[in-house]
Amino acid sequence: MNGLWKVFGPDKAAAKLPGSADAGLPAAELRERTGCTAAVRDVTFDVRKGEVFVVMGLSGSGKSTLVRCLTRLIEPTAGSLAIDGEDVLAMDATRLRALRRHRAAMVFQHFGLLPHRTVLDNVAYGLEIQGVARGDRRAKAAELVAKVGLDGLQDRRPGQLSGGQQQRVGLARALAADPEVLLFDEPFSALDPLIRREMQEEVARLHHEEGRTMVFITHDLAEALSLGDRIALMRDGRIVQLGTPEEIVGSPADDYVRDFVRDVPREQVLTVRTAMRPATAGEADQGPALAPATTVAEAIQAVARSGGPARVVDAGRCLGVVDDAGLLAVVAGLPAPTGRGVAA
Numbered sequence: 001m002n003g004l005w006k007v008f009g010p011d012k013a014a015a016k017l018p019g020s021a022d023a024g025l026p027a028a029e030l031r032e033r034t035g036c037t038a039a040v041r042d043v044t045f046d047v048r049k050g051e052v053f054v055v056m057g058l059s060g061s062g063k064s065t066l067v068r069c070l071t072r073l074i075e076p077t078a079g080s081l082a083i084d085g086e087d088v089l090a091m092d093a094t095r096l097r098a099l100r101r102h103r104a105a106m107v108f109q110h111f112g113l114l115p116h117r118t119v120l121d122n123v124a125y126g127l128e129i130q131g132v133a134r135g136d137r138r139a140k141a142a143e144l145v146a147k148v149g150l151d152g153l154q155d156r157r158p159g160q161l162s163g164g165q166q167q168r169v170g171l172a173r174a175l176a177a178d179p180e181v182l183l184f185d186e187p188f189s190a191l192d193p194l195i196r197r198e199m200q201e202e203v204a205r206l207h208h209e210e211g212r213t214m215v216f217i218t219h220d221l222a223e224a225l226s227l228g229d230r231i232a233l234m235r236d237g238r239i240v241q242l243g244t245p246e247e248i249v250g251s252p253a254d255d256y257v258r259d260f261v262r263d264v265p266r267e268q269v270l271t272v273r274t275a276m277r278p279a280t281a282g283e284a285d286q287g288p289a290l291a292p293a294t295t296v297a298e299a300i301q302a303v304a305r306s307g308g309p310a311r312v313v314d315a316g317r318c319l320g321v322v323d324d325a326g327l328l329a330v331v332a333g334l335p336a337p338t339g340r341g342v343a344a
């Protein structure tokens, strides 16, 4: 998407706002002057095939509006939007329906399961509206019920399931459409923390197995950091930073982001790439070898066990070494000493 806007308010005023002098005003002032709310302001990003793209921000920052614009459940006010090169804003009603059914399925916080149908029939429902024959859809639904870990529960009704199990049914139903992209709107925020963790692991596992593209909305930083390949952090309708968890925690774009990530356990997010320094003579072939994606927390264990620096090795090449001073600097949030982070 490119330069996307969604402005709520009186039609004429809303249409005029993108690009106007008022467009940058803080939310309250904007509302006072124009009667409009700019829920999404000039947002540009690409979701890459196969990645988990997280949209994160506090309540009211514009996450849901942004993700609903992706399939035009909400009509954007301005900007452009494409999926696989096809212009979404030019799609007619038929193409749009196909987009929402087959290409970008949405998983909501409240799944809206059909209470009188069994688990299997709820999952098969998505296939039913696609016109799949009964025998085929039941076989496919049974496969998906097993995939999301609900084996043996297929004849229950939603009321006989726990919250987490209901979410799995919703997930299986979304997967039944075999969409290119799964859009998750805060799907787990109503769950208690243990079940929530379990569902996050489930999503991570499914992603790992299938490599399906996922767009995931959350206001929970820990969830964003654990699931996201990249995170777009929103504030007041804008993206304030877009980057990997390591970039957001390690190099916050401004004071707002810095404050946001202040309490994150840095050693669990940052990797040895941030902590390493060039190897000196003789170090390149000594000590334990760590992959570049190794977290600082894991590297601390390796260095503590071996009593000396560890090497960061990628495809047989030594990129640098990490020692206790470098690892401690990361944990303490200190700037890397000169020479660190530079490949040898």
Ligand SMILES: Nc1ncnc2c1ncn2[C@@H]1O[C@H](COP(=O)(O)OP(=O)(O)OP(=O)(O)O)[C@@H](O)[C@H]1O
Pocket (backbone or CB within 6 Å): 008, 009, 037, 038, 039, 057, 058, 059, 060, 061, 062, 063, 064, 065, 066, 219
């Ligand atoms: N239909 C609407 N009419 C007017 N304003 C709206 C409408 N929908 C959303 N807004 C406003 O747009 C802004 C962004 O809302 P949005 O729901 O996208 O935020 P969010 O980040 O998803 O919040 P939450 O985490 O609470 O769901 C808010 O200021 C909200 O009040």
